[in-house]
């Protein structure tokens with residue numbers, strides 16, 4: 001009897017101590033000038049920018065009442081790194097787990113968060129978060145394994161900034177005028193969405209610093225002069241303490257580290273973020289890739305300029321060990337590879353491909369298709385050719401190999417999971433070769449939700465399909481999302497059908513826009529195997545065309561037009577002269 005009382009009391013505990021944290025967000029335009037060089041329109045919340053950092057405690061319920069106050073474009077929010085186990089409909093990407101909100105529409109995101117750690121949230125509508133709708137989301141862990149090791153917590157975001165808004169940049173990027181797919185280069189780097197960020201510290205204390213890269217494009221090298229960082233968390237997963245002098249953080253990655261301050265206050269120190277210029281096809285004149293903040297011990301002392309560094313030698317996150325010591329998942333039950341490449345399609349623009357497919361959204365959100373397709377939910381074809389659908393069975397041990405057949409670095413992100421980084425090759429190692437005996441997998445691989453893949457290299461990721469739902473896997477460089485580097489993972493849709501439903505206010509978003517909420521990717525609810533009318537990517541280039549060929553063609557056409565213009569001008573001038 002006693003034990004029964006104790007057990008039922010215990011079961012009450014979470015509901016007694018956890019709370020609901022509610023935010024009312026109206027997405028609106030406002031203006032900002034974060035790098036001090038250029039005032040521009042940005043996307044804010046409730047008329048403010050930067051938008052609020054969400055702070056919550058492990059076990060709390062987060063409620064966000066979202067209104068799309070933008071007069072001209074749709075929006076939605078994604079909670080980067082949160083598993084949404086049991087609440088797939090709250091994940092946020094448009095045409096994947098919901099319809100996007102048209103101007104004036106509203107809906108509620110409502111879910112509990114049992115994952116402590118450092119996350120962020122952002123719009124998951126094409127090209128929107130680079131215009132400002134991005135901020136950290138912190139899930140505090142007062143009883144966590146490191147809670148007694150620090151005195152204070154601090155959040156630092158890194159980001160990149162464009163003076164132009166994303167839609168015109170996107171139009172230029174994804175066009176016949178840019179056949180090589182050169183990505184727009186940011187105008188500056190930011191720290192906490194500003195420059196010259198002050199970080200006031202007291203001597204002899206330990207701070208837990210949560211570092212979040214919210215960039216559209218640029219990874220950053222990060223260091224604090226004169227101080228060592230002790231990494232304790234990446235992407236929401238606690239790690240064994242690991243010392244780092246410099247950290248490399250791709251777009252969308254997070255890291256937390258302990259920083260113990262010096263005992264004297266005689267000097268202040270530069271905090272430096274430096275965008276990885278290897279990512280940029282060309283470096284514009286006058287670009288300052290660095291952003292500097294300061295660790296301030298004494299406001300009366302000068303703020304030093306950062307010292308020159310000879311080489312970037314960042315900490316290798318592959319060497320991290322998860323604090324729980326979880327072993328490598330052995331013997332995958334489902335192993336597959338995605339090959340990354342860039343190429344031109346028939347419209348002349350440069351697209352990004354996984355296994356020859358560049359992502360095109362379906363007519364019905366993929367989650368809604370999965371919930372309504374009955375037994376056919378396990379058949380990938382119903383989700384549409386160009387959503388790049390891959391179906392897992394419940395509790396599959398999934399092995400995902402990424403072969404990067406592209407000379408660029410890519411940070412790949414999986415929704416709904418962290419994965420083990422079993423292996424990462426060096427630059428230009430080519431495709432993963434399972435029979436190469438020199439390859440050694442990590443035995444206790446670190447887990448994270450966003451991983452860097454080297455140019456021309458490969459990685460091997462493993463995770464367990466224990467979260468029924470529809471989860472995107474994509475590059476987190478926003479330009480590559482826009483050019484289609486996305487696959488759709490449909491995990492245990494049969495279990496999903498028995499356990500999850502869509503909230504009415506989500507369905508209302510679609511219905512008010514006359515968007516279908518049942519049917520396959522082509523919105524065919526009669527015959528899920530008939531994909532007639534599905535959204536498809538532009539047709540391939542005619543055989544023999546290459547990017548260089550397109551450049552040559554574009555320039556010869558331009559030359560021809562100039563020639564015609566000159567002749568016309570010359571001809572008309574002659575006429576005028578004769579008349580005179």
Ligand SMILES: [Cu+2]
Pocket residue numbers: 409410411475476477480485
């Ligand atoms: Cu990419």
